[in-house]
Amino acid sequence: MSDIAPSSRLWTMRIAFSALVMVIVFLHLLPLQTATGGLIWPDFLLLFALAWSVRRPDYVPATLLAVLFLMADLLLQRPPGLWALLALIACEQMKMQSRSLRDASLASEIVSAVLWIVGIGIAYRLVLAIMLIGVPPLGPALIQIVVTAVAYPLAIAITHMLMGVRKPTPGDIDGKGVRS
Template sequence: MNEQVSSRLWTMRLSFGLLVLVILFLHLLPLQTGGGGLIWPDFVLCFALAWSVRRPEFVPAILLAAMFLLSDLLLQRPPGLWAVLALIACEQMKGQSRALRDAPVATEFVSVGIWIVGVGIAYQIILAIMLVDGTPMIPALIQIVVTVLAYPLVVAITHGIMGVRKAAPNELGGKGFGS
């Protein structure tokens, strides 16, 4: 039985890594060859937050850090800044996952939305303080809003298609995480 749980744990961790790689691959495809295209949500952050709330054991900090750093490098952002901010948000949501397990879905959306807004604004402020050229403020704010609005869709995909659901009370281990 314990071997089956361990196998599922590593399968889901591998699945998360592959999911992030697919998202990054699709993001890097030259689908918008003209200027002024659509502003897409940060799906990597959305899925990381959704998995952090639902099953924190599936996304350990080292995996999240590696995936966020990889996305920084591939998307040509300053290496590590977005990764650190996103990792802080995910780890905080992991800490709240037990309380959010029994809370209404709207509470989860508000909590995650606050973190998405906080990470996005902190990223822009730090870039401005360090005098690093980043995304102009209006498109950055639009991406923050679009990311918050995309979170319910990501939760539906995570829950319905991928089967990553919140742990039931009898599934929780000593740390409050699913076993």
Template sequence: MNKPSQIHLWLMRAAFCVLVLMILFFQLLPLQTQPGQWAPPDLLIGFAFAWSVRRPEFVPPLMLAALLLLADLLLQRPPGLYAALVLLACENLKGRARALRASTLVAELLTAAMLMIGVAIAYRLVLKLMLIDTAPMGLSLLQLGLTILSYPIVVLVTHGIMRVRKTGPGDLETAGGRI
């Protein structure tokens, strides 16, 4: 590997870490003292999915697991459950990344939506089986719907502002080989 690509790889990994920490910071800000009537979209899963499809090498599994576990701890969710489910979904997307590179945004959105629905169902099911209180179903469905609807905006930010783009057939990977 040459130096510029290695530096770029680590800079983009650091950028993803900063992005996750910014999302967590804004989620932890006490903007309201009363419980809300709606739940904002889960941008963490949106950006993790978008980066996993576009450039899987920027989101290594260990780093993603650590960041998601930190999110579980800070957001007072059962430690590791949501992190494991999102990590499995991201790894599934990384496995499909080659096929999704050649597809349209609609196909990517449908794939991401199905995985988001799967993560939400599995998360809620495990919480119910363990007899842990969950948010009302309507609130969870609203958050899931808003997360799916915000995915194209997340992709636009990822692609346009953060310059994390899908690799093309002639692009060189960071390992030096062709895709």
């Protein structure tokens, strides 16, 4: 895709990310797991949003992330806006760190993402408890946080190898035609 103009590549990748989110939400809504006590899946939406935020911040602008996270909150019947706000804060912080994480090791990126995943999970439960909203059981919530954190390297691999979203190298031209 290197022969595509930077602005068309930018919009193509934004549409691709939106489509990825739609597929994730659609699969989440399917009644695939009808028995209780089944598998607890990672939060793929958060994983891919964090991975794309580090690799190509211009592909996932804050407005797009906010709309997609809010849509997911509404469709997945979570308290509207809470998870979306927390995930957006994490993604924006990862974007601010993306230049330093680009030059750092993969392990530092994973540690940073895992800290945000754990922080979001804890903050979500705290805000729900403070607002006296029904808090999901602690056990499955902790398992989902751990499973999501462990799955981050998988999201990186899929993002890098299958979707072609790689960290920019010095001298690459971003979506706005500016060298990074």
